[in-house]
Amino acid sequence: MAPQTTVATMKSTIPESGVPIAKPADNGAERTEPSLHGEILSRLRDYVVEGNIPDGGRVPERQLCEMFGISRTPLREALKVLAAEGLIDLLPNRGARVRQLGKRDLEELFDVMGGLESLAGRLACETITDEEIAEIERLHYEMYGHYLHRNMHNYFQANQRIHERIVAASRNETLRTIYANLAGRIRRVRYSANFARERQRWTEAMREHEAILDALRRRAGSELADTLFQHLRNKRTAAVEHLGGMPEGAIAETTGR
Amino acid sequence: MAPQTTVATMKSTIPESGVPIAKPADNGAERTEPSLHGEILSRLRDYVVEGNIPDGGRVPERQLCEMFGISRTPLREALKVLAAEGLIDLLPNRGARVRQLGKRDLEELFDVMGGLESLAGRLACETITDEEIAEIERLHYEMYGHYLHRNMHNYFQANQRIHERIVAASRNETLRTIYANLAGRIRRVRYSANFARERQRWTEAMREHEAILDALRRRAGSELADTLFQHLRNKRTAAVEHLGGMPEGAIAETTGR
DNA sequence: AAACCAAAAAATGAATGCAAAATGATCGGA
DNA sequence: TCCGATCATTTTGCATTCATTTTTTGGTTT
Numbered sequence: 412m413a414p415q416t417t418v419a420t421m422k423s424t425i426p427e428s429g430v431p432i433a434k435p436a437d438n439g440a441e442r443t444e445p446s447l448h449g450e451i452l453s454r455l456r457d458y459v460v461e462g463n464i465p466d467g468g469r470v471p472e473r474q475l476c477e478m479f480g481i482s483r484t485p486l487r488e489a490l491k492v493l494a495a496e497g498l499i500d501l502l503p504n505r506g507a508r509v510r511q512l513g514k515r516d517l518e519e520l521f522d523v524m525g526g527l528e529s530l531a532g533r534l535a536c537e538t539i540t541d542e543e544i545a546e547i548e549r550l551h552y553e554m555y556g557h558y559l560h561r562n563m564h565n566y567f568q569a570n571q572r573i574h575e576r577i578v579a580a581s582r583n584e585t586l587r588t589i590y591a592n593l594a595g596r597i598r599r600v601r602y603s604a605n606f607a608r609e610r611q612r613w614t615e616a617m618r619e620h621e622a623i624l625d626a627l628r629r630r631a632g633s634e635l636a637d638t639l640f641q642h643l644r645n646k647r648t649a650a651v652e653h654l655g656g657m658p659e660g661a662i663a664e665t666t667g668r
Numbered sequence: 669m670a671p672q673t674t675v676a677t678m679k680s681t682i683p684e685s686g687v688p689i690a691k692p693a694d695n696g697a698e699r700t701e702p703s704l705h706g707e708i709l710s711r712l713r714d715y716v717v718e719g720n721i722p723d724g725g726r727v728p729e730r731q732l733c734e735m736f737g738i739s740r741t742p743l744r745e746a747l748k749v750l751a752a753e754g755l756i757d758l759l760p761n762r763g764a765r766v767r768q769l770g771k772r773d774l775e776e777l778f779d780v781m782g783g784l785e786s787l788a789g790r791l792a793c794e795t796i797t798d799e800e801i802a803e804i805e806r807l808h809y810e811m812y813g814h815y816l817h818r819n820m821h822n823y824f825q826a827n828q829r830i831h832e833r834i835v836a837a838s839r840n841e842t843l844r845t846i847y848a849n850l851a852g853r854i855r856r857v858r859y860s861a862n863f864a865r866e867r868q869r870w871t872e873a874m875r876e877h878e879a880i881l882d883a884l885r886r887r888a889g890s891e892l893a894d895t896l897f898q899h900l901r902n903k904r905t906a907a908v909e910h911l912g913g914m915p916e917g918a919i920a921e922t923t924g925r
Numbered sequence: 926a927a928a929c930c931a932a933a934a935a936a937t938g939a940a941t942g943c944a945a946a947a948t949g950a951t952c953g954g955a
Numbered sequence: 956t957c958c959g960a961t962c963a964t965t966t967t968g969c970a971t972t973c974a975t976t977t978t979t980t981g982g983t984t985t
Contacts, residue, residue, distance in 0.1 A: 504976055505978095526783060526791075
């Protein structure tokens, strides 16, 4: 029916409709989404999140249609959703562009992420089990190992998984979905730029993580909320400082052409 | 340009693409969205949020096309977006249904709202001006007046505006957008059910609001975060208790037919 | 040579058409 | 009479087609 020889790297972390939006459906109906539209949506989202298109670059319908071997209709639907999710911008009569994250956008995103993690921690304290905490501790020590070996990549991954675990422990799917969406928006930047600065924060970050674990063990909700928010705030500072010179989102016109 | 003789309370709180998703575009490009798709999206969203379709009711494409006087293509795009926003569910080959909010869904939504307001308060403390606080105080006294007169509707509106002001004071558009989306999801329930119980909480709620104002005046971020979250948590309890018997989201099949 | 205007080419936005699936209705059997 | 199966109708999903708008390109003018 179609070529279908796409780029498809691995499937990404985003669950389903990823949108900060909402989980697709849960009222006892179907589970998977075998529809073409859903399939395209996931693949296109992954394609964008993984940074296959430069910041501010154009997202040509025609090309993507060939790439996915479909007509424009389902692709355009996917584009509309991605725009709603905040991954791309839809310019009237001028097509879609990958959303350009300026300094201020990043700050806002980190703050909201901080707020959500803060909430997740608070909620987690209400119902988290000792086993879940043990698992997070395990990840923490694993991360500590990577820290000692100065293995940035693995450290980063462990770190990410810890935060995911906390969010999962909140037992709030709505929260999880929104969190996943925002994480997707940031991921592009994270992979490229964010790395370097974070390195200088390693020691500091490890200490913060210990404080987080400590508050979690004591189920100290409010305290954990504060600690998590501040942790993200510090991350924010590091991330934003890193992309210093960027005026706002000005390099858009030069890239995707 | 259009009939618009809907229930229309006031154009809803949702700004543009409303999606918890994201603001449409801000990188120095266009402002308004004169496109048909955007127009339809807004109108359809309002139509759903305002409760013109019963919970779990079907959203027939054909009918809506006639109603808006457009073809199916732009309408289907709008439906996809609304699904991403969490307002409706898209069942494969079976059309769209207004999302049914079960007890658990409501709890989750209220908690996330609480987390977001909590965050908003924390952020607001960093930059809020005396004037903004004064404005919120003004609204508070206005609300107090409605409380004394037992004017539920006006009280409710003032209350809502106070919370909106706090979110606005956070100076975080991303947060504002996500907040607006969640507010939209809850609104349907809010209007109908939520009212009654809230009444019993009036005195308590007023006290909480005073505590919020107090913390805000002192710019006590963490404390305000706690207070706001707890305030929403109490609201949650009231709201959920109210729709007591509802199993989860079971009355779906009986309504919209 | 640079800038401006005009026409062609391409891309977007929306409408229509067609195949597949689901819903509803009728008919047959126990 | 009640239940289940077959067939017609409706509805959904996607492709294709049509109408604008934008962008490019070529020619002209200053």
